[in-house]
Amino acid sequence: MTYNIFTAEHLPPSRISSALASSLSVEPNAVDVADFDGDQDDRNWDALALCDYSHVLGDVALNLDVFVQGAVSHQQSEPDFAARFAAAAQTVVLYPAEERLPSAYWLVTPSGLVTRARLLVSDGERPEYSIDAVEAVVPELSGVRVMQLPEIVREQxxxxxxxxxxxxxxxxxxxxxxxxxxxxxxxxxxxxxxxxxxxxxxxxxxxxxxxxxxxxxxxxxxxxxxxxxxxxxxxxxxxxxxxxxxxxxxxxxxxxxxxxxxxxxxxxxxxxxxxxxxxxxxxxxxxxxxxxxxxxxxxxxxx
Structure with a gap:
């Protein structure tokens, strides 16, 4: 099972590892976390969960690619995983929505609030991400406008x-x-x-x-x-x-x-x-x- 999520905060590798272990109900030593652009020589490729993280610019801080081995008994859906990770890491998490729109995302907070979000990405060598709008008030994102996203309604x-x-x-x-x-x-x-x-x-x-x-x-x-x-x-x-x-x-x-x-x-x-x-x-x-x-x-x- 694979998951792709953004976090609103910069998380140290130890916090990512701990949150993954908690979210997936595995032992901490069964999780391998590494910077995507860093040294890969010391990776534990046999770990039950492998996570590559990348630093990004803008309203989100990290992009996490998580691969969970089939040996993990409970394979969670992406919404379930995102909610558990947000609670464990105490950070806002965004994950791609089902609509075929690059900007369509779901957002989940540490308290369990789930809402739609519009995540825009700029052109350029180092793209910058902006959370343009959400469909419910997110306490952690007080400056983001709240509105119903018409592009989502069109897709329904x-x-x-x-x-x-x-x-x-x-x-x-x-x-x-x-x-x-x-x-x-x-x-x-x-x-x-x-x-x-x-x-x-x-x-x-x-x-x-x-x-x-x-x-x-x-x-x-x-x-x-x-x-x-x-x-x-x-x-x-x-x-x-x-x-x-x-x-x-x-x-x-x-x-x-x-x-x-x-x-x-x-x-x-x-x-x-x-x-x-x-x-x-x-x-x-x-x-x-x-x-x-x-x-x-x-x-x-x-x-």
Whole structure:
């Protein structure tokens, strides 16, 4: 098993070794710790746990690469290991999140607080790391801003059955038509049908989150809410550009999602300016009705 973590503090090798032994429930002499850039001749390559550490610049101090032999009976998950190590070493620990984003990390404190973190790295021969934002207040990092990370929300999959039904209906049209294929039924990058699918999925995804009480976090960034309204703008344009019967299918699908949106929102002409989204009060009078409604409970007010 391998683990890759950052620590917020500079830890001497003895403290790293002791924390590893405690975290992995092994004897201290079964742990080998060494500077990645140092002398490797005296390493105990048969140790149950091997750790290479590197000094880094910025808001984190050390990068630890830990390899645990299969002989260690309890192979912990990375979240469990990070939490145990943070408590044992009494330092904040960051470890990579599951999303495919270089900046996406989990952060755990010695007291056991776990939250999302955005860890940025600079370009250069010696990169510098900065903890740009976290999703909960971390007492040890009082200067770091607290906010919901929109890039994480974007990565979280939300089922969009209405969009799937729309595309299934389009597939049936293709089968009925045969060859040659009507350009209106071509789903490739840049085509009207492609954009219809993308924007319908975005609009439905936001409304489905609203219907679930903004799960899984119970919050939702206002900038993503605004992006979903922009997607609804584009759907309105596409419904006027597509030929029948594709336009009719899209109009029916959008209508179903709109109904769910109306049920969970209330009329409001000022929310956009108050929340700081791109639309101005003047713009609201000229755009779709969906811009003049706001959620019954504002999810970004909880950030």
């Amino acid at each position: 999959h939300v089922p969009t059955p209405t969009t799937s039904e729309f595309m299934h209906a389009v597939d049936l049209l293709r089968k009925e038509q045969g060859s040659p294929l009507d350009p209106a039924l071509v789903d490739e990058a840049g085509s009207p049908l492609y954009y219809s699918r993308v924007y319908l999925d975005e609009w439905e995804g936001m409304v489905r989150r609203m219907e679930s009480g903004w799960q899984p976090a119970g919050r939702y960034p206002v900038e993503l809410y605004g992006e979903a309204l922009l997607a609804r703008d584009r759907l309105e344009q596409l419904m006027g550009q597509l030929v029948r019967p594709v336009a009719d299918l899209l109009r029916n699908s959008v209508g179903q999602i709109d109904d769910g949106f109306k049920m969970r929102t209330a009329p409001d002409d000022t929310w956009a300016a108050e929340a700081g989204v791109s639309r101005s009060l003047t713009d609201l009078g000229e755009c779709g009705w969906w811009w003049r409604r706001k959620p019954l409970v504002l999810p970004w007010a909880k950030n």
